[in-house]
Every structure is written in structure tokens, then in C-alpha cells.
Amino acid sequence: MSLSMNGRTLMSMLGNGVRFVSFRSKHSGPKVALLGANGGIGQPLGLLLKINPNIGRLALYDIVGTPGVAADLSHIDSPAEVKAFTGPQELQKALEGADVVVIPAGVPRKPGMTRDDLFNTNAGIVRDLCEAVAKTCPKAFVAIITNPVNSTVPIASEVFKKHNVYDPKRIFGVTTLDVVRAQAFVSTMKGTDVSKTTVPVIGGHAGVTIIPLLSQVKPSVKFSDSEVKPLTERIQDAGTEVVQAKAGAGSATLSMAFAGERFVNALLKGLKGEKQVQCAYVKSDAVQGVEYFSTPIELGPNGVEKILGTGTLNAFEKQLVQSAIPELKSSIEKGVKFVKK
Structure with a gap:
């Protein structure tokens, strides 16, 4: 029987297998x-999390x-x-x-x-929730879905800095x-x-x-020049496509719940020591000029174990990155100022 270095789990040898038992609960699996x-x-995401076998406890707030x-x-x-759990209390x-x-x-x-x-509504919500996280469970992995993610991740980071519990490896913008x-x-298409x-x-x-990296698709496929631009723009505008299709009745909820559960599951597997690679918007030095950037990252017991970078970009993708930098800088600054004001 051995205690993990970070104190999160107790490893109990049971027969030929290993079971991870949460310290905080009699239930196996994390909270x-x-x-x-x-x-x-939240509702469809809650459903998917409830049926995830890697979760021991699910707190709904x-x-x-x-x-x-x-x-x-x-x-x-x-x-x-x-x-x-209902209400701030x-x-x-x-x-x-x-x-x-x-x-x-x-x-x-x-x-x-x-x-x-x-921004104005959601920024305040994320700030207040992260205040509670920073005070109650500062070592938790925090997966932020609330838009605009380009600003809400910097907001979360600044809140954690304010409470002297900031660990950039544990705060993620979900871009899945x-x-x-x-x-x-x-x-x-292919x-x-x-x-x-x-x-x-x-x-x-x-x-x-x-910025979808169509030059790095696996298994490798070829795109003509006439395919790359419209496909890139469709991926960039896909959220609007759903908003318009729902005729004002909502935005992307089901697909977002699916994507959110996929990312949370990768975090949970990483927590157990199973190496996972996912794209996520995190504090990063992958691209000069911006403090936060999404690239493939390697997840593990400490959160972000490695930032894997952009890989080799073609000329079109390099131009997309340059076009994104001013927009990202503005969104990041807006988030930081919101907490510091």
C-alpha cells in the first residue's frame, strides 16, 4: 500500500489490479x-459526467x-x-x-x-465562482467553458493570483x-x-x-486551395451556424456538452497518470506576443505537463496566427483589467 506524492489518492493493491480510492470519500474515483x-x-454535460466511470462523486451547483x-x-x-447544491450559500x-x-x-x-x-455578465460570474474555488479547492483542475473563453481564462488566473494560489498548469480554457x-x-468532406x-x-x-491546422490532419488528407479557406471559415463560424439554426432559441449546447465531457475525461485520466494529449487554451509561450494560447498539450497528474506547440505551419496558417494575435491580446487584456479594476 503506498501513498501518492500529491496526496490525492490511496493506491490499494487488490488482487492483480490497482484501485484508486479518493481520500475524501468512500467512493472510488475523483470528485x-x-x-x-x-x-x-450544464444539464447534458451533467448527464455525460454521471455515466463517466472515472467519476466517484458529482456535485451539481x-x-x-x-x-x-x-x-x-x-x-x-x-x-x-x-x-x-443551490445558491451562493x-x-x-x-x-x-x-x-x-x-x-x-x-x-x-x-x-x-x-x-x-x-463579457459583462459572464466575466462577473466566472470571477465570483473562481473566488470560491481559490478559497475552497485551489489545487483542483479548473476547466472553463464560459464564453468569452479568451477573456474568462485570464480572469480566472488573475483571481487565483490575487489569492496567492495560482498554478497555470491547472487552469484550462476548453476549446475541444x-x-x-x-x-x-x-x-x-474527405x-x-x-x-x-x-x-x-x-x-x-x-x-x-x-485556427484549424488542416496541414496536420491525421490520417493525412490533401485539401485544394479552394477547399482550405471556406472550410477554415466554417470551423471559425460554426458557433454562429448553430445559433442561427436554433433561430434564437439557444446556442451550441449538446455538442459543447459532448466536447466538455471529452476534455474532463482527459483531465481525469491524466490525474491517474495516463498521459493524454488535448488542445486547450492555457498560459503558454508557444506564440510570441500573447500570454495565453491554445495548442496541443500533454496532460498528467499535475495538469499541463508539456505544451507541445503549434508544430510546423504552412504559409496560410502562419498568416492566420498573425491575424489572431491582436484579437487575443485585446481579449486577454480585457480579462486582466476586469479583475484588477
Whole structure:
């Protein structure tokens, strides 16, 4: 029997296998806190997290409606124990002992709105939630879905700095939806097996900052010049495509929930020591001129173990990066100023 160096898990030898038992609970597997569990993304994401076998406890938090979501999910015959927490007075309890905190809380985008239009409302929500995380479970991995991600990740970082618990390896902007979309669109266009198609997407998580690396698709496929530009633009504008298709009734919720669960699952596997590679928007020196940038990263027990960088870019992709830098710088500065004001 041995204790892991970071104190997160107790490794119990059972027969020929190893079981990871959370210190904080009799339930095997880590605790995930979902903040914004009653929302359009939160409900389907909660469903996917409930049936994830790597989760021992699932804490659902929102300002209203959480008991109903928890009651519904608790009837599913999967191992994760579900508990509801409602309102600011119960936020600390929701976060106690959390290994991973997932934040989809906020208002969705509507027709005609840019992600920047969401800033004033969502920035305050992320700031307040991260204040509670910094005080209650500062060592948790924090996966931020709330838009505009290009600004909300810097907001989270500044809050953690303010409380002297900042670890850039543990704060992530979830850009997995851009990867999922790119892989779906490329597979449809080229007839590849979508389950084996990988497309790195770098940059940020809004408009021109979303940079699909079509030159690095695996398995390798060729794109004509007439295909690259419209496909790139479709990936960049895919969120708007969904907003318009829903005719004002919502934004990308189901696909975002799917992508969010994929990223959280990678964090959980990394926590157990299984090396994972995902694209995410993190503090990075991969590109000069910006403090945060999304590239493929290697995940492990400490969060970001390695930033794998952009790889070799072609001329078109290099131009996309240069076009994204001013937009990213502006969004990052906006987030930092929001906390420091």
C-alpha cells in the first residue's frame, strides 16, 4: 500500500489490479464539481459526467433548479454519487474536496451577439465562482467553458493570483468543441473514419482566433486551395451556424456538452497518470506576443505537463496566427483589467 506524492489518492493493491480510492470519500474515483448544472450546457454535460466511470462523486451547483437535475440524474444506474447544491450559500460545500471543477455557468450567445457581447455578465460570474474555488479547492483542475473563453481564462488566473494560489498548469480554457467540429467537418468532406480523424485547432476560442491546422490532419488528407479557406471559415463560424439554426432559441449546447465531457475525461485520466494529449487554451509561450494560447498539450497528474506547440505551419496558417494575435491580446487584456479594476 503506498501513498501518492500529491496526496490525492490511496493506491490499494487488490488482487492483480490497482484501485484508486479518493481520500475524501468512500467512493472510488475523483470528485467533479459542475458549476452551472441547470443550464443549457450544464444539464447534458451533467448527464455525460454521471455515466463517466472515472467519476466517484458529482456535485451539481447552480443558482436555481439544481435539486431537480440531481434527482433526475441520480436515477441512472451508474456509480457516480450525485448531490445538489443551490445558491451562493452552498457553493463552498459543492466545491469541498473537488479534484476537477467544470464551469459552463453564464448566459448563452443569441443571434447577432458576439462572444464579446457576453463579457459583462459572464466575466462577473466566472470571477465570483473562481473566488470560491481559490478559497475552497485551489489545487483542483479548473476547466472553463464560459464564453468569452479568451477573456474568462485570464480572469480566472488573475483571481487565483490575487489569492496567492495560482498554478497555470491547472487552469484550462476548453476549446475541444473547435476540435470536435473540425474533425466532423473534415471527415464529412474527405470521407475519412471520423473516429480516427484528428485535427489540431490552435489559437483561441472565438472567430478569427480559431485556427484549424488542416496541414496536420491525421490520417493525412490533401485539401485544394479552394477547399482550405471556406472550410477554415466554417470551423471559425460554426458557433454562429448553430445559433442561427436554433433561430434564437439557444446556442451550441449538446455538442459543447459532448466536447466538455471529452476534455474532463482527459483531465481525469491524466490525474491517474495516463498521459493524454488535448488542445486547450492555457498560459503558454508557444506564440510570441500573447500570454495565453491554445495548442496541443500533454496532460498528467499535475495538469499541463508539456505544451507541445503549434508544430510546423504552412504559409496560410502562419498568416492566420498573425491575424489572431491582436484579437487575443485585446481579449486577454480585457480579462486582466476586469479583475484588477
